[in-house]
Amino acid sequence: MTSQPPPFDPELAAALELIKDMIQPGLSMEDVEAARKGPGIELLSQLDLTVGGAFEVEDRTVPGPEGSPEISLLICRPTSPAPDRPRPVVYHVHGGGMVLGDKRVGVDVILDWARELDMAVVSVEYRLAPEHPHPAPVEDVYAGLLWTAEHAGELGADPERIVIAGASAGGGLTAALALLLRDRRGPRPIGQLLMCPMLDDRNDTPSSHQMAGVGVWDRTANETGWTALLGERRGGPDVSPYAAPARAEDLSGLPPAFLDVGSAETFRDEVVAYASRIWQAGGVAELHVWPGGFHGFDGFAPQAALSKAARAAHLDWLRRLLAE
Amino acid sequence: MKELAGRLTALDPDAGAAVRVIAYFDRLAESRAGVEALVRGAAVLSGVPARLVDPDRLVRVRVEADGTRRDTELPPDPAWPSAALTPDGAPALWLERADARPSVVDAVILERAAGAARLVLDRTRGRATLDDPALVETLLDATAAEPARLHAARRLGLDTAASFRAVAVPGGPPRVLPADVRHAVPAGRAGVGPAAPVTGLPRSWAAARTALRFTAEGTAQDPGPRVVHADELGGLALLADLVVPGAEPPPDVRAVESAAADAPWLLATLHAVTATASLRAAAAEANVHHSTLQDRLAHAEHLLGWPMRTPQGRLRLHLALTMRRLTRS
Numbered sequence: 338m339t340s341q342p343p344p345f346d347p348e349l350a351a352a353l354e355l356i357k358d359m360i361q362p363g364l365s366m367e368d369v370e371a372a373r374k375g376p377g378i379e380l381l382s383q384l385d386l387t388v389g390g391a392f393e394v395e396d397r398t399v400p401g402p403e404g405s406p407e408i409s410l411l412i413c414r415p416t417s418p419a420p421d422r423p424r425p426v427v428y429h430v431h432g433g434g435m436v437l438g439d440k441r442v443g444v445d446v447i448l449d450w451a452r453e454l455d456m457a458v459v460s461v462e463y464r465l466a467p468e469h470p471h472p473a474p475v476e477d478v479y480a481g482l483l484w485t486a487e488h489a490g491e492l493g494a495d496p497e498r499i500v501i502a503g504a505s506a507g508g509g510l511t512a513a514l515a516l517l518l519r520d521r522r523g524p525r526p527i528g529q530l531l532m533c534p535m536l537d538d539r540n541d542t543p544s545s546h547q548m549a550g551v552g553v554w555d556r557t558a559n560e561t562g563w564t565a566l567l568g569e570r571r572g573g574p575d576v577s578p579y580a581a582p583a584r585a586e587d588l589s590g591l592p593p594a595f596l597d598v599g600s601a602e603t604f605r606d607e608v609v610a611y612a613s614r615i616w617q618a619g620g621v622a623e624l625h626v627w628p629g630g631f632h633g634f635d636g637f638a639p640q641a642a643l644s645k646a647a648r649a650a651h652l653d654w655l656r657r658l659l660a661e
Numbered sequence: 662m663k664e665l666a667g668r669l670t671a672l673d674p675d676a677g678a679a680v681r682v683i684a685y686f687d688r689l690a691e692s693r694a695g696v697e698a699l700v701r702g703a704a705v706l707s708g709v710p711a712r713l714v715d716p717d718r719l720v721r722v723r724v725e726a727d728g729t730r731r732d733t734e735l736p737p738d739p740a741w742p743s744a745a746l747t748p749d750g751a752p753a754l755w756l757e758r759a760d761a762r763p764s765v766v767d768a769v770i771l772e773r774a775a776g777a778a779r780l781v782l783d784r785t786r787g788r789a790t791l792d793d794p795a796l797v798e799t800l801l802d803a804t805a806a807e808p809a810r811l812h813a814a815r816r817l818g819l820d821t822a823a824s825f826r827a828v829a830v831p832g833g834p835p836r837v838l839p840a841d842v843r844h845a846v847p848a849g850r851a852g853v854g855p856a857a858p859v860t861g862l863p864r865s866w867a868a869a870r871t872a873l874r875f876t877a878e879g880t881a882q883d884p885g886p887r888v889v890h891a892d893e894l895g896g897l898a899l900l901a902d903l904v905v906p907g908a909e910p911p912p913d914v915r916a917v918e919s920a921a922a923d924a925p926w927l928l929a930t931l932h933a934v935t936a937t938a939s940l941r942a943a944a945a946e947a948n949v950h951h952s953t954l955q956d957r958l959a960h961a962e963h964l965l966g967w968p969m970r971t972p973q974g975r976l977r978l979h980l981a982l983t984m985r986r987l988t989r990s
Contacts, residue, residue, distance in 0.1 A: 347694035354684040640705045640728025
């Protein structure tokens with residue numbers, strides 16, 4: 338079933354004109370190497386991680402999953418005087434379709450929250466597909482979270498107030514992390530913030546067909562990302578929910594979720610379905626569908642009115658979550 | 662990514678910048694973006710605040726380089742790069758660049774944004790400016806000279822040969838709607854004045870405010886019409902001058918109030934009797950059985966002390982309920 342995609346928001350359509358040479362809708366396995374070196378993903382990296390001295394920044398190497406290499410964490414601690422109560426911490430998982438990006442990608446948004454709400458930030462560098470297929474990425478993400486919970490004290494942070502967050506592939510890995518923590522009885526985050534998350538390897542929703550060849554991260558790119566992660570198992574009967582959270586049978590017992598997605602992107606229907614299934618399982622979720630938003634619009638065009646609304650919604654949810 | 666424009670320049674020096682600017686504004690215009698999006702585009706692409714000021718159409722938009730709307734009353738600096746909306750017009754769009762050196766990219770941004778803004782303003786000026794409270798006030802002010810009211814009408818983009826209605830809503834600014842657009846009356850309580858040419862709008866406004874006093878919330882405790890057209894009041898409108906809001910209510914209104922305090926169903930039931938053509942229709946309106954209605958009316962007659970089922974009694978009841986609405990301040 339293919340039909341006319343919803344129109345892009347006017348400002349976002351114009352912004353796409355600016356980035357169209359750097360960000361193309363599709364991505365093939367042959368493009369991955371070039372994309373890793375290209376300027377597109379760099380657009381989303383924060384250049385000054387201290388944000389003018391507001392954070393003390395450290396790269397820390399910590400143990401990886403059992404029998405695997407160590408992993409690297411980016412740790413940003415506010416330089417403002419320590420509050421009476423240890424700070425909450427955002428554990429961030431970067432995006433990049435499972436094949437691109439590093440721990441700096443998307444951190445500018447997280448640092449904005451951290452500055453607004455006085456939080457510490459930990460961002461994990463996980464191994465990328467296809468060199469490192471499932472479960473390497475999600476196990477790295479899990480190992481980094483365990484370290485963060487165990488060493489929160491060192492960071493002046495509260496292990497009881499960890500929010501896990503990520504965008505795109507990072508949103509998918511964050512959702513998978515929430516499932517893993519539930520099932521392995523690991524530390525319990527107080528919330529999961531899933532921004533336009535990549536959840537479903539089957540790549541077969543109406544929105545995934547509708548957006549073929551337009552916007553950012555179309556069905557070709559999506560197939561590339563999932564095939565890199567899962568190889569021939571992609572779309573087949575035995576895909577783990579820790580790889581593709583949409584495959585999970587049971588979505589009960591998860592921390593409160595925030596999910597958002599653009600109406601004009603591949604992931605629209607899988608994100609809406611995931612939120613619905615959390616509610617059907619008796620869980621807590623807040624869902625925003627941004628009209629005319631393409632994938633990652635608030636990162637690529639942060640000045641647009643719709644991007645400002647989306648970012649305000651993220652901050653508002655966090656503020657309510659942390660006030661509890 | 663704080664400075665998209667800066668990043669773009671770094672990644673793609675100068676050569677392509679003007680082409681991208683043109684594509685950006687073409688795309689905004691194609692998708693019929695509004696004025697704020699155009700000014701925001703100018704600010705984001707230039708990396709400095711941009712502002713559009715069109716005194717004739719009462720448009721004043723200022724957006725900072727990070728996309729935040731922040732208007733100001735301060736006058737623009739004549740040294741800033743600027744563009745007019747029309748070929749011979751005064752400057753209307755500015756880039757707030759203090760160290761202004763001639764720049765091709767700035768010139769392209771100004772030219773493209775101003776051209777697109779002119780099209781949007783031409784398309785929307787009627788709708789966009791009818792919200793200006795000072796002009797609407799002049800238009801409805803019987804003490805303002807007729808030339809001043811005509812001038813206000815033209816500034817608001819109203820056709821001086823057409824008819825309009827003034828509309829009064831509780832606690833809100835006056836509105837002026839085309840005479841034939843009855844369905845455009847806002848939700849909630851509203852008094853609608855009679856159709857009039859622009860010079861007759863002060864009378865339409867006075868009648869609209871009177872009509873508003875005859876409206877009710879349409880609830881069980883305040884039954885009655887939410888929207889009242891002054892045209893349809895007839896002689897009832899004279900009551901408005903006799904009943905002063907907030908003053909001691911007439912005896913029949915006091916009787917209704919004290920009866921309503923004893924019988925919660927009373928106001929809605931009596932309103933149904935006055936608003937329908939027969940007691941059967943009233944029973945249906947009040948959502949009760951015919952015999953229940955008869956019982957209630959007998960009870961109401963006892964409480965109020967006058968008959969409800971005679972033409973004279975119904976008129977007295979109708980007047981009492983109407984005066985009850987008029988006594989509210």
